[in-house]
Amino acid sequence: MSAAQRPVAEGLFEPADSADGLPWLLGSGCVKCGEKVFPAMLDCPACVSRDSMRPVRLAGRGTLDRFVVARRGPSGFRAPYIQGFVRLDDGPTIYSLIDGCPVADDALTLGEALEMALVPVREEGDVTVIGWSFHPVVRRDG
């Protein structure tokens, strides 16, 4: 890994509290209607209220909603790789890179449990950009 690192953006995630724990995604929860969103917002899109959202930590744990093997990617990404959507146990469905399994169309089952890790997602010159990915609870990439 190159020396310089930066997160994909500030305020999106936080490392695990303990060595065996999972990192957190930083979202918001609405004090009026209870909806949780990621990334964080101040105004609620569900009940459409001003300033009703408070910061919440969302556990890096969820189930696979859908995925696809991308055979080509934009600059900075090494194709093939897996793109997917993960339904977080804490509510929101979010986009994520998926790893920890072979890069194949039959490598994952819809609905299977996934866990999150903070990983390098791409290189930007000499800088490694850190984001998140999800992987099967028991990794299958040998």
Add this chain to the structure above:
Amino acid sequence: MDEVVVIGVGMHRFGEHPSLHLADLARVAVWDAIEDAGIDARAIDIAYVANCYAGVITGQSDAVAPAVLGYTGLSGLPMIHISGGTSAATVAFHEAVMAVGSGQYRIGLALGVEKQFVPGNPARSISAINTSLEKVVAMDLGMTPLAELAMGLRRLMDSRGWTREDFARVTAKNRWHASMNPLAEVQQPISEAEVLAAPEVAWPLTRPMCASAGVDGAAAALVCTRRTARELGATAGPRVAAMHLRSTPYLRNDAPVRRTGVPSMDDVAEVFAKVYERAAVGPRDLELLQIHDAVAPEELLAYEVLGLCAPGEEAALLASGATRLGGRVPTGTDGGLLARGHPVGVTGLAQIHEAVVQMRGRAGPRQAWHDGRPPRIAAVQNAGARGGAANGVPVCAGLIFQMDQP
């Protein structure tokens, strides 16, 4: 609002045009439209220019409209830039119709112009198209529109009984249509077997089942009220019988799956419920259809969402030949996004161009006929089948054109 008609359309051939600038593409579409309408160019008093990627591809992120239109020779009129992904050109058309229909302006120009082809650097074309996604939690983490489309649509294969062979059939049909369109990006026909054997982009999609990223082009339309058209002696084209725009509402985490499970296509259904009602027509009345087939399965889903068939009957409708040239409701007669091409900021106006050309009986070998006459009721659907919430889901657009009997 006054009744608005299309008096002229123009288009620059879609394809890889590395030696042409945005303005070179635009001037052909604009002047073709002016000559088609048979009006004095100085009578145009408002212009909307759709373009999505000049900022990334050429570095011109602001002043796109005057930078492009200035080279056509037009000046002195408001030139307004419209951006916003796959439906930008239809939004430009919508605004032009609103401007003249309200009586504020007399003749409106809607232009879509785009350069996406980057010689020797296909990843840069993809990166440009990627800017239609939300940046931080999608684009910067490697999401691509094509892959997002694929993962939303592949889930429908089971529930709707679609196969890769059906996708190949859509592709071969639209490529056959494009083989008769001298303005199309890809004019070589292809067999279903060749489509299936082509390299995979993202399962279940092969290369020809997806519109290509590296394509340039321009298309334009001129609109005014029927009264103005009469006063100017302009070419009579179809009237805008109905149009509607919408984007996907926020869906709560615990919301049940709506209609199709592909959020933006659920909104297309709502858009068409509205335009059918406004135009007082139904899906059975359509005699021509231009839909947003950025990937082949989108065409199948659109059949059902627009009410041409019941859920699960999409593949049977396709197989029946109803949506081929010669069928009841020929669809993608210019080759669609798959073959006519999909320079993103142009697509809606290319669809409108085809509808107008067909309704005026000027489509040459690919002319659609109904009882020995050109189509009189046509629909245009413009918007991608985006699946993610809050990830820059674009506007969904629906239009109905009607050609009144003389």
